[in-house]
Each structure stands twice: as structure tokens, then as C-alpha cells.
Amino acid sequence: MSKRPRRNHSPAFKAKVALAAIKGEKTLGELAQQYDVHPNLINQ
Template sequence: MSKRPRRNHSPAFKAKVALAAVKGEKTLAELAQQFDVHPNQITQWKAQLLDGAADVFGAEKAGAATPPVDVRTL
């Protein structure tokens, strides 16, 4: 029996699969068959997406903060 070589999925693919899982229109088994990924992997990606969802809205405020400008040097 030959093993399948290890696959590296792009972040865009992971997001696409996780979003499909969050939508809930198909079962995990259907998604696994459609995307050729194990159902446990889909569950992990879905959990990562839901855990990181708050960072999407919080990152904007953290990234917008600029260091104070020293007016004397200008």
C-alpha cells in the first residue's frame, strides 16, 4: 500500500473550505469528498477560522495606531 505524499494547502484554499463548513449547507462528509480533504482537517480549519475571526476586526485598530510624532524634530 502506497502512502499519499504530504500535501500543503494554500491559505486561500483553507479559508474557502472553512467558510464552506461555517455556512453549513453541506455536511462534513460532503465537503471532505468535494475538496478531497479529511473531515477532521476541515473541523480544525473551521475552528481556526472562528478563533481568528475577532482578529479581523481588531487588527484594523491595532494597525492604524501610529507612533507619536515628535514635533520638535520637524
């Protein structure tokens, strides 16, 4: 199993994910899957 290289997300991407989380239309799990990030990163 190979590790995925560390990714740096742009501020625009972070804002888009954060706004989607605040809206509350989808669960954290669904958002994490949609944006290909870990659910804990959305909480932070």
C-alpha cells in the same frame, strides 16, 4: 498500498473550505469529499 505524499494547502484554499463549512449547506463528509481532505481537517 502506497501512501499519498503530504500536501500543503494554501491559505486561500483553507479559507474557502472553512467558509463552506461555516455556511452549513453541506455536511462535513460531503465537504471533505468535494475538497479531497479528511473531515477531521475541516474541524480543525
